[in-house]
Amino acid sequence: MRGAPRVAAAPRLYDRTRELAAVAALSARAAEGAGGVLLLTGGPGTGRTALLDRAVRDARIRALRVAAPGGNRVPWSGVRALLAALAPSPSAARRALRAAKGPGGVPGALAALCPGEPLLLCLDDHHLWDAHSRTALDAAWRARTGPWAWVVSFAAYHRAPGVPGARLLSLGRLSRAGARGLLDDVCRAPLTESFRTRLLDEAAGHPGVLVAAAARLSAEPRHGAGADRSSGPVIDDASLAEVYRGLLDSLPAECGRVLTLVAVAGEPPPGTGRPGTVRPVDADAVLAVARAVRASPEALDRLVSDGLLRGSREALRFDDPLLRRAVLGALPPSRRRELAALFAAPDTDRSAGGSGPAGTVRVPEGGPGLPDVVRGRAELARGRAGLGDGPVGDAHQALLLAAGLLREAAPEEAAEARFLAMEAAWAAGDPEACAVALGGADDPGAGADSGAGADAGERDFRDGMGAALAVRLEEARAPLARVVARDGASEEPRRLLRAGAAALVLGDAPAAVRVHARALATIRATGGSALLPRVLEHLAYAELRAGQHERAAAHAREGLRAAESAGQRNAAAHQHAVLALAASVRGDAPAVVEHADRALGTARAHGLVQATTLAEWAIARAELAGGLAAQAAARLAPLVGAGPRGGHFALRMLVVPCFVEAACAAGREAEAGPAAEEFAVWARLGLDPQAPAQLARCRALLAGGGDPADWYREAVRQHEESRNDFERARTLLAYGKWLRRRRRLVEARGPLSDALVTFERAAAGVWADQARAELRATGGAVGRRAVPGAVGELTPQQLRIAGLVAAGATNHEIAGRLSLSPRTVDHHLRNVFARLGVRSRVELSGLLSRTTGDGRRADR
Known part of the structure; x- marks a missing residue:
């Protein structure tokens, strides 16, 4: 493998009997026409290449090892090398490559080159192959076609290829x-x-x-x-540096610099401690000096998430102690002394209260002996951590302090601190604090970073958001539109987040979805795991605003796993709130309650007004769908009120249509009227394409200013332009109810039938039941409901759970995968059994296999 010492190959492999037996078994399967995939991983110098070479020498079928092509990972270079090694001539290799790029993919190319021939294909260093080749090979492995045994090696600390059913073996240390x-x-x-x-x-x-x-x-x-x-x-450390050179060279530059900082920070001061002693390393100390070597905090998070570093925030350590020595061995002595000096000041300035336990490096809390830039970077790190997991009010203050300290020496970092401070204030539902973070009247010096240190996008964002917060929307539109156009085409995740926020403020939910999806793709391509929970949080919310509820739920589930893995409870609370809202559309009341409770548990403790509002709204929608209008109205009334006791300032108007519907059904029209009038003013601002249709529905429910039927028809017409099927179906349901209660039964059947079909397509079970009951009351045909045992009757959540049960998962495993409690999974499973008419997991598995073929559709 790359970076291994160039010495004569060992004539024997030691302690690799298990791995060689696995390769032999896979080759035997290929010889019988079955094939499969075996994944091998290991750290630097553990002998992945030697094992593959031995496997090729021992194979009883045609075998070859293909190394990762060198250079800059040219698209398709890996597949090209594989096919060239198999092809009888260069022209045949070129034809095979064209076939691999076509509909048949790599399996089609292999079948054309080696028809029916079993092969052992050993692909070395998968993590170094180009993205096009990796994607094509992943598709080939998922297809599971052809008599081909694939043995794929990749380095530890890299993500394993996603191959369902593949065996994964790790090359460990020798006995x-x-x-x-x-x-x-x-x-x-x-x-x-x-x-x-x-x-x-x-x-x-x-x-x-x-x-x-x-x-x-x-x-x-x-x-x-x-x-x-x-x-x-x-x-000696030089020998270790040679062994680990491949790993160190493959790290992004920022990660390499931060890894070096952690290695240096763990060294005791000269003259103290015995040789080889390693002291605990404080993450805040590393982050405080990381900017001095042009490294971002996300680099540290990536090293931890990839497993190169372990331990708590107060006591980081290398996962592999030999790697730490290799890092130090690759560092020139002069540079080593320079970096060590950066960590000396906190320990020597004990009077500032900066030192923690003996041997632990800590950044003083505002210690006067440190430069502003170092203190500012420490506050930026603390604020960022608090934004992910802690009271967001505290994070806001830390980030404002960081912006002030960094303004002169590091204007770009100061701008980042201000943006994050605004995010913290937004999460807290505090518009005044948002204005301060942007550079409002309470901070006269904030404008100092509006010159050369601030890019055009930053200035436009600040001007546009400031105008929007002051409800001067005509002033806000042009600068925010420029932010969406300029930053929305960027490859830098923070600019994309800024553009997505601008699009949401403008009410352009499709643009917000597009921009945040681009940010997600960028994060995945670069491996920026630290930003992943935030990006998924923003994307899921944008999809909710766009009416893409199932997509929002899918991204929220992924974001929840990422947030929990990164210890970012605030992001996890927001994702639980999104999942609760998506479940309220489906009418899945137990899931609504569970996700909302989890969201509120963190949101109330950390001051997350936005997540609180979303979770309460979700519960109210579930109550309204279940016929508990009075309860829903009582829950929503505080959310639509202004002031510190009300809901989130940016969500208040979004909640009003739901409140008006619940209040009218509960006989509280007197309270609904003023809310609807305020909503009318807001709707005219053009910030939400749904608002005109929802306003017309509110007018119809309140029966004010004309014939309600005219308002309902106007609402339906407006819905056609806004293209939100769920909201349109709710309007049709309300219209059909109104017509039926006035004995206009024939007229009611059309809207109710349309609503029923839409709710059924959206798997909105409770809403569909309402429409079905209303339609039946008109004497209209409700269609033939799915017979007991029909899989199509299940909701998407029930279908996912049923598929996982059929695949052999336990309730606890399903709960972990779907971010539910085992109790909720058990509740859903009982409903599945009742709807399908089965009594056991075995019967369920058999029914799904007969209904869906191999059952894979049920497991999506």
């Missing part, structure tokens, strides 16, 4: 006997027994380290039979 045997094979220099023992102890079974050490000892006879160092390591 003591295996390590001794390898050392005897590769070391030509005679060693004393004590030196050999120390060498084996220090290498800790790492085959690459043993080979590198043996090469160094063989080249330096003075370390031979009589050599025995009394102290210090017997394996």
